[in-house]
Amino acid sequence: DAKTTQPNSMESNEEEPVHLPCNHSTISGTDYIHWYRQLPSQGPEYVIHGLTSNVNNRMASLAIAEDRKSSTLILHRATLRDAAVYYCILRDGNAGNMLTFGGGTRLMVKP
Amino acid sequence: GAGVSQSPRYKVAKRGQDVALRCDPISGHVSLFWYQQALGQGPEFLTYFQNEAQLDKSGLPSDRFFAERPEGSVSTLKIQRTQQEDSAVYLCASSSTTGGEEKLFFGSGTQLSVL
Numbered sequence: 001d002a003k004t005t006q007p008n009s010m011e012s013n014e015e016e017p018v019h020l021p022c023n024h025s026t027i028s029g030t031d032y033i034h035w036y037r038q039l040p041s042q043g044p045e046y047v048i049h050g051l052t053s054n055v056n057n058r059m060a061s062l063a064i065a066e067d068r069k070s071s072t073l074i075l076h077r078a079t080l081r082d083a084a085v086y087y088c089i090l091r092d093g094n095a096g097n098m099l100t101f102g103g104g105t106r107l108m109v110k111p
Numbered sequence: 112g113a114g115v116s117q118s119p120r121y122k123v124a125k126r127g128q129d130v131a132l133r134c135d136p137i138s139g140h141v142s143l144f145w146y147q148q149a150l151g152q153g154p155e156f157l158t159y160f161q162n163e164a165q166l167d168k169s170g171l172p173s174d175r176f177f178a179e180r181p182e183g184s185v186s187t188l189k190i191q192r193t194q195q196e197d198s199a200v201y202l203c204a205s206s207s208t209t210g211g212e213e214k215l216f217f218g219s220g221t222q223l224s225v226l
Contacts, residue, residue, distance in 0.1 A: 032212055043115075043202050043217030044154065051212075087153060093212055098144065098167065099204075101153035 004088045009106040012078045020073040020105055022088030027068050030093045035062065035073050037084040038104070044087065047073065051093075083109045113137070115218035117203050123224045124193045132188045132221045136205030143186050144215065145178055146202040154202055160186060161209055193225045 005023040012018040024033065035047040048055055048062045050071075055062040061074040075082055087104040116135040124130050136143050142161055146154035147170075157176065159167040162183040171178070175193075180186040190197055200222050204215040 034214070036215075041219070043204070043219050044215075045217065046214040049212065049214065085153075091212075093210070098156055098159055099154075099215060100156065101146075103153055 004090060004102050006086075006088050006102065006105045008103065009108065011108045011110060012075075014080060014109055014111050015077050018075040018078045018082070018107065018109075020075075020086050020088075020107065021070065022072070023070045024088070024090055025069045027090055028092070031090040032093055033062065033064060033068075033071050034089045034091050034099065035060070036087045036089065036099070036101075037082075038087070039081075039084045044101075047086070049091075078107075078109045080109050080111060083107055115203055115205055115216050117201075117218035117221050119221060120219065121222050121224075123226065126194060126225055127192050129189065129191045130193055130223065132190075132201050132223070134186045134188070134203030134205075134218060136184065136186070136203070137207075137216055138184075140205035140207050140216075142206045142209055142213075142215075143180055144204040145186070145188050146204065147172075148200045148202055148220070150199075157188070157201075190223075193223075195225050198223055198225045 036044040085104040145157040156170040
């Protein structure tokens with residue numbers, strides 16, 4: 001799987017939107033962009049994924065750059081329960097579905 | 112239950128002991144994965160099963176690590192002669208198909224401490 005680059009940590013205030021960036025300049029045409037998050041003492045949890053177009057679900061939105069070399073996970077209103085490590089992962093649609101995790105971004109939410 | 116279940120939740124072993132970690136995937140899920148997560152790090156891939164077939168074991172760190180899924184459902188990760196560097200959280204995940212778009216469901220993990 002191609003490599004992604006994320007900031008080590010970010011801070012947000014409760015009830016405010018959060019934009020978590022991810023760079024993936026070596027993305028290939030068959031790579032899906034997946035986001036997972038891991039709350040303390042839990043296993044990773046699926047958040048959202050996309051290929052080319054922006055995506056929305058009940059948890060978040062995913063904005064994908066036109067050249068697909070970067071993407072942004074958007075949490076519209078951060079809550080204290082959103083404090084977690086967020087992982088941006090590229091996954092080849094043709095090569096099975098193993099996830100290769102990087103270091104992720106630790107999101108801290110202040111009340 | 113509806114999710115991936117792992118047991119035990121915590122395991123303490125003396126160096127040199129053998130341990131067995133169990134994973135119950137979501138019923139009917141074809142794919143099953145094991146990951147190892149050291150403190151403060153992202154999960155590292157260990158091995159992958161498609162039904163009962165172990166298709167990828169490239170992440171197993173040594174021949175002391177062995178995984179099986181004999182009937183294509185429950186899986187066991189066995190670590191022989193445990194060492195202190197084996198201390199980590201061991202995560203299991205499953206997914207319903209083998210497609211690259213498919214999402215993985217993770218268990219809460221087994222935290223292994225080797226003394």
